[in-house]
Amino acid sequence: MSIDLYYNKFSGPSRAALMTVRQLNIDINLKQLDLSAGEHMTPEYLAINPNHKVPTLVDGEFVLWESRAIMQYLCNRYAPDSTLYPKDPKKRALVDRSLNFDFSFLAQLSEVMVF
Template sequence: MPDLYYVPGSAPCRAVLLTARALNINLNLKLVDLHHGEHLKPEYLKLNPQHTVPTLVDDGLSIWESRAIITYLVNKYAKGNSLYPEDPKARAVVDQRLYFDIGTLYQKFSEYFYPQVFGGAPADKEKLTAVENALKLFDTFLEGHKYAAGNNLTVADLSLIASVSSFEASDINFLKYPNVKRWYETVKSTAPGYEEANGKGLIAFKELVNNMLKK
């Protein structure tokens, strides 16, 4: 059973939980107390020098960055599963959506929202515009498709739904984009174990945000 070092409210951690649930993989969950600096202790740095969550440890391999973890889980435990198709063209689209998530959509959200939550910074209109532009792109990607990378649920959807659901804790109205709204409701209703794997963690994230903004 792989070990997963995680924080429940973290969107990247929730993406891994969603994938494990979809693949029926049991993970040995190890909570990392970021508040007390567990991620900076020598034993954790030995596993992950970047001291981020999630970190997966499986059969001597330590790997971090959620999108690398979720594709690894499919490749090792469910090779050929449609969540990460083997066809090169289909897989390329899934990879592109994963890279769009980490490099554009979730990144722009992080740059806009996290300084407000963790640094007490005021909302930056230019950064909000960057988030909205990313959502417009995502809305375009979804045109004519049920899911993010076509008409089948893939790990791209599981990563993106973890990211986009986090927007619920902010003032970003992502549901005004019709394709995004449709996709969001579709994935929530079709991703295996959605509430257990993502919904509970999203509640924890919202509680964290509320507590931080009250300070």
């Protein structure tokens, strides 16, 4: 079964997913999309990701987008014993905190930018 990762090299979330793939040494088909040419808006791509963002992972019949979810899925599916995403709830919580740090930071930044 092949795994495809649709990405753009200038996308931070794409690079995060790519780093996870490399760290876990997963054999994957990389499919770069040219966002400036609108390749993320084609009917073929919209069929797998109606959100038309990158990255998108296609693992057989399973399709997943959102970089954090992709990174967590890859660890859970292909390296469940990896220290990259530990099983221990406290250690995993620390990883999750780092993965989601920007949620609170961006809210604070938007308040400053709006005013």
